[in-house]
Amino acid sequence: MTEADQLAERYRANHARLVAAHDRLQVAVDAGTATDDDRRRLATIGELIAPVSSTEVDAEGNVVEVQRYRQFLKVDPEGQGRAVEVLGNLPDANNIAVLVPGMGNSLDTFRGQSDRGDLIRQESGPGTAVVVWLDYDSPQGLVAAASKDAAIDGGARLADFLTELDDLKSPAASTTLVGHSYGTDVVGQALLQGGRANRVVMTGSPGITKYIDEAADFVQPPTRLYVERAPGDYVSYTQWHGPDPATFPDAIRMATNDPLANDEAVSVHWHNEYYRPNSEALRNIGRVVRGDLAAITTTDTSRSAETKLILGTSWGDSLAAVAGTASKVYDGVVSPGKPSPESARAASARTSAAAARTTDGAARRPGGPAR
Amino acid sequence: MTDDREFLRDELIAVAAAVVPDQRPVVTHDPGPVNPAALFDGRGPATVCRITVETGNPSAPDPAAAVHAAAEVLRARGWTAEVAAEENGHHRVVASRNGFDVAVHAWSTDWRITFIGETPIGKTPSA
Numbered sequence: 001m002t003e004a005d006q007l008a009e010r011y012r013a014n015h016a017r018l019v020a021a022h023d024r025l026q027v028a029v030d031a032g033t034a035t036d037d038d039r040r041r042l043a044t045i046g047e048l049i050a051p052v053s054s055t056e057v058d059a060e061g062n063v064v065e066v067q068r069y070r071q072f073l074k075v076d077p078e079g080q081g082r083a084v085e086v087l088g089n090l091p092d093a094n095n096i097a098v099l100v101p102g103m104g105n106s107l108d109t110f111r112g113q114s115d116r117g118d119l120i121r122q123e124s125g126p127g128t129a130v131v132v133w134l135d136y137d138s139p140q141g142l143v144a145a146a147s148k149d150a151a152i153d154g155g156a157r158l159a160d161f162l163t164e165l166d167d168l169k170s171p172a173a174s175t176t177l178v179g180h181s182y183g184t185d186v187v188g189q190a191l192l193q194g195g196r197a198n199r200v201v202m203t204g205s206p207g208i209t210k211y212i213d214e215a216a217d218f219v220q221p222p223t224r225l226y227v228e229r230a231p232g233d234y235v236s237y238t239q240w241h242g243p244d245p246a247t248f249p250d251a252i253r254m255a256t257n258d259p260l261a262n263d264e265a266v267s268v269h270w271h272n273e274y275y276r277p278n279s280e281a282l283r284n285i286g287r288v289v290r291g292d293l294a295a296i297t298t299t300d301t302s303r304s305a306e307t308k309l310i311l312g313t314s315w316g317d318s319l320a321a322v323a324g325t326a327s328k329v330y331d332g333v334v335s336p337g338k339p340s341p342e343s344a345r346a347a348s349a350r351t352s353a354a355a356a357r358t359t360d361g362a363a364r365r366p367g368g369p370a371r
Numbered sequence: 372m373t374d375d376r377e378f379l380r381d382e383l384i385a386v387a388a389a390v391v392p393d394q395r396p397v398v399t400h401d402p403g404p405v406n407p408a409a410l411f412d413g414r415g416p417a418t419v420c421r422i423t424v425e426t427g428n429p430s431a432p433d434p435a436a437a438v439h440a441a442a443e444v445l446r447a448r449g450w451t452a453e454v455a456a457e458e459n460g461h462h463r464v465v466a467s468r469n470g471f472d473v474a475v476h477a478w479s480t481d482w483r484i485t486f487i488g489e490t491p492i493g494k495t496p497s498a
Contacts, residue, residue: 053399055483057429065397112405115421119487122423122474125461126481272407277421277474277487278465292459 004091007168011086014072018049021077044108045077073131073168080137081107084161087117088129095124095174096165097289098131098197100158102181102204103145105138116275120178123277123286129169133161136186145182148189148209148241155189162195174198176289180274182206185241191218199288203228203274203281206235207242215250226288226296228281230256230268231306254288255297256281375490376403376420379471382448383424383486386475389444390437390484396426407492420490427482434477437484438462441475 001009025042028034034042051067058064071086090096097120101113110132117130124130136154139145165175176199179187187200188208200219205227212218215225229236229246236244246253256268258280268274274281280297287295380401387396400423407419428437438454445452445466450473452466460479467473470491477484 063394
């Protein structure tokens with residue numbers, strides 16, 4: 001059996017597992033014994049086993065619709081649920097993004113994460129495959145998210161998956177880890193536990209751990225860390241899990257908004273808009289995934305400047321201070337001891353310098369690519 | 372939101388059909404409402420629909436001409452549309468209309484033209 005055949009068989013086996021779970025739940029519904037959770041899960045699995053469409057060209061040169069089942073490398077339909085889905089052709093891909101979702105996710109929210117994966121794939125262009133990796137117990141509330149336990153446990157599993165991915169992809173293919181929110185902590189823990197990728201993207205990070213305040217602490221060369229923090233992102237400002245990666249001196253701080261765009265530009269604010277179509281935030285993620293690093297746009301805005309931009313008064317630093325105090329009531333949460341706004345500004349300047357001398361691409365200063 | 376979703380799908384199909392008249396556009400992604408990651412990530416109501424439609428001219432792809440044609444069709448249908456500067460073989464149209472956003476992608480290395488649309492953020496989902 002070829003590797004391609006083995007992969008196809010794995011997809012088929014996980015589809016069959018979902019079908020079996022669907023059948024079991026349907027029996028419960030039909031018997032009137034199903035709970036509300038059962039009914040919700042039945043609807044979720046029904047969606048996961050439905051075929052999806054792509055386009056190919058037939059012998060006459062016509063664009064035709066091709067349907068196939070979704071490609072799950074792993075799926076667990078029980079409890080909170082887990083899934084690892086491949087979007088695109090993994091063995092033939094030149095560029096692979098591994099998307100790691102944040103808190104509040106389960107099998108029942110997987111649609112949103114798969115949707116986000118599709119946006120990344122389209123933005124990154126031909127030859128890209130995206131793996132939506134939800135193989136950890138995503139915290140289901142703020143108190144749970146204050147703990148690092150899920151990140152540490154998930155990080156080990158993600159590190160193992162990255163090793164496994166080496167056997168599934170082309171040796172020449174580049175891998176980019178893309179973590180959002182709590183998912184950035186999972187990514188960080190994976191890298192600390194031996195996981196390797198060519199590039200790492202973090203959006204809206206609450207920090208990695210108390211003692212990590214530069215990329216070199218957990219990202220091994222020549223891998224580079226690319227970070228996005230949008231104006232008003234309260235999760236990044238709180239630094240719940242550690243210093244904000246957007247302030248790391250050796251990270252490349254990517255722009256989330258196009259500084260040259262007119263009023264009709266797609267804006268990215270707060271914690272929830274990094275993946276908006278046409279936004280500079282998503283464009284930069286696509287540039288990283290496809291390795292078009294010279295086209296990346298960067299920024300060096302401070303917390304106070306960002307928050308003043310949004311509400312007319314600076315509140316980012318105050319939020320960080322309050323969060324630092326509040327965090328002490330939670331087990332496993334670190335108080336943000338640094339960086340200060342001053343050091344953050346200095347770090348941003350150093351970040352820009354680091355971006356300018358990056359060896360795998362010359363990132364641009366605000367102003368961005370010609371458009 | 373159902374109306375928004377149907378409007379967006381119809382618009383994307385109509386624009387794709389106008390850009391490549393002799394091919395039939397294919398809806399490749401239309402999963403239904405997702406949450407826009409309100410507050411944190413997975414939490415929050417599903418209030419946004421994203422749809423992807425693909426078409427192309429496999430025998431003679433011309434991504435630059437395709438995005439200019441797409442922008443013209445979008446404008447004719449009431450959208451504000453702008454062709455972004457080409458970026459290393461990546462051609463794009465940025466379009467919007469009443470809170471809807473559309474991205475049109477075409478690449479020098481592929482025959483496909485991809486139309487991605489998003490319904491307005493922040494609306495309360497219908498029952």
